[in-house]
Amino acid sequence: MSAADPDEVARDQLTAFVERIERLEEEKKGVSDDIAEVYAEAKGNGFDVKVLRKVIAVRKQDVSERAEQEAILDLYLSALGMQTD
Structure with a gap:
């Protein structure tokens, strides 16, 4: 059994962080879009x-x-x- 290559471990961790951040950014954009829709609805109702x-x-x-x-x-x-x- 060989030890994992430290460079590969660091690369895998970095990739995992980047992918998590990208997913969260997409979720954040979705929530921002939802909030904008609510404001537009409120404006449409005269607020x-x-x-x-x-x-x-x-x-x-x-x-x-x-x-x-x-x-x-x-x-x-x-x-x-x-x-x-």
């Missing part, structure tokens, strides 16, 4: 896609992060004389 994307981004944030960003936005708007409160 503002830019605002919908913002809602999705806000929902990803935790409460303290969102509060901090809102406070900074208020500060910047106030500094520019654009405060809406």
